[in-house]
Amino acid sequence: MAKAELTLNGKKVSFTPGQTILEVCQQNGVEVPTLCHLAGTTPTGACRMCLVEVKGARTLVASCAMPAGDGQVIETESEKVLIARKLNVELLLASGHHNCLTCEANGDCKLQALAYQYGVESVRFEKSDRYYPTEDDNPFIVRDFSRCILCGRCVQACNEVQVNRAIGFGYRGTEAKIVTAGDQPYINSDCVFCGECVQACPVGALTEKKARGKGRSWETRKIRTTCPYCGVGCQMWLHVKDNQVVKVTGVEDAAPNYGRLCVKGRFGYDFVQSPERLTTPLIKVRGKFKQATWDEALDLVAAKIKAARKEKGANAVAGLTSARVTNEDNYLFQKLMRVGVGTNNVDHCARL
Ligand code: SF4
Ligand code: SF4
Ligand code: SF4
Structure with missing residues (x-):
């Protein structure tokens, strides 16, 4: 396809018509912050963090949703842009109740990281008076909408990535909230507990129940492995602290799953540390299992196979x-x- 050209932070770059400004920035190594952007899904322009200045445009534009145009002149770090991004972080912080000290996402939260990056030391706006009870009446996922920034990544992850269609935006204005059908808890909804929404959530609004209190992100090691359940071979990260698996996430940039996991792969890891795991072979003697060495077990199997083959x-x-x-x-x-x-x-x- 024919290439077009624009000016990005004073430098001429070429792009393929149809790309967004954000994509052009990313392909040229220009960092633009995002909260709502979820690669491979429809851009929503919801969080306004990726604002950039396009010469001649009346307002700053959301680069994730704005197509790049031939001859555009774009600034990603102008004074106007930096002021707007800082303001957006303040507004997002004021829209909920954020106490990073006790938040499960502390150290692994994009909003917290952006507040630091843009020097937000205090919030000038009145805080929301809306409190939501934490929902944890299922075995896998804790939902805390007091920390939700309504970025919609969970909705896109559920509807466009996993195509489960279990959640969407509900209510309007300051009442807006992510809901299941009928605003039921996950446990009473169409949710299949794949956990894709948790992996997509950039803040502490959706977290893995079993991982809570088990260790901060900087205390765990990430070890890459292949899911042990079925033949698809999904790639996963084991988050390990003190030799114990505390959480599992999908590897986002690797085939075959590109970050996706099912409920078994993501949450069914307790067997790894189960004290009931077999550590030696067992041989049945007079109806009861007894521990055996590998030599004993393999000799028995070989003898039985030979006997069956000889007889039949x-x-x-x-x-x-x-x-x-x-x-x-x-x-x-x-x-x-x-x-x-x-x-x-x-x-x-x-x-x-
Ligand atoms: S969601 Fe992020 S910003 Fe909010 S309390 Fe948790 S760590 Fe802090
Ligand atoms: S766990 Fe899976 S099915 Fe349930 S809401 Fe999240 S993405 Fe949708
Ligand atoms: S729950 Fe998380 S991913 Fe979903 S809208 Fe809220 S902040 Fe975004």
């Missing part, structure tokens, strides 16, 4: 493997069954 032929033996092991392990298992045992009776739990 190789096709009397079947092998079932698991989506929780790696492709390489599954490959070796089918090889063992076909070449070692001599049967094609081999299957996998993800097909059942």
Whole structure:
């Protein structure tokens, strides 16, 4: 497609018609702050943090929603822009009740980071008199709308990314709030607890229930791994403190899931630390399991397979493997069954 040209902070840059000003900034390494922008979804221009100055325009424009135009002259850090962004941070802080000291998002909150970046030391506006009770009557997600900035990222994550359509904007004006159908708690709604809205929330309005109080973001290590549940192979971060998994999030820039996870992958990690996990093989003796060494267990399995094969032929033996092991392990298992045992009776739990 033919390229067009604009001037960005005094420098000529080219772009592809159809790109937004924000995209042009990002592709040229020009940082523009955002709160509501969720890559890959429809721009909403809700938070007004990405305001920039376009020469000739009557007002500052939201760069996430404004198409770049040939010949535009754009300033992203002019005095007007910086004053407006600082004002927006103040307005967002005044619209809710923010106590960073006790907030679960402290250290991992975009609003807090922007308040610091734009030097907001006090808020000039009267605080909202609206308080919302915290909703935590489900096992996975805590909703605290006193900290919600109505950016709408959760709505886009639910409706456009996961396509669950469980939440939307409800009420109007100062009453506006993110709601499920009938403004029910998540537990009584169409929510499937995929947690995508939590991952998208830039502040402490949506948080993982099991992670609360388990450690600040700077106290945890992030370890990348593959989800152990099904064969899709979603990429995830384990947030680990003191060798314990305190939270799981999706890896946003990697296939196949690009940040998305299902309820099992995101919240079903308790088994990792379960004291009930098997740590040695078990052999059933007179109806009861007893602990065994790997040599004992493998010798027994080999003897049973040999006996079954001798008595009824190789096709009397079947092998079932698991989506929780790696492709390489599954490959070796089918090889063992076909070449070692001599049967094609081999299957996998993800097909059942
Ligand atoms: S949501 Fe962010 S700004 Fe608000 S209290 Fe929590 S950390 Fe502070
Ligand atoms: S947990 Fe998933 S389904 Fe439920 S509201 Fe959030 S994004 Fe929608
Ligand atoms: S709950 Fe979070 S993501 Fe949703 S609108 Fe409020 S601040 Fe934005």
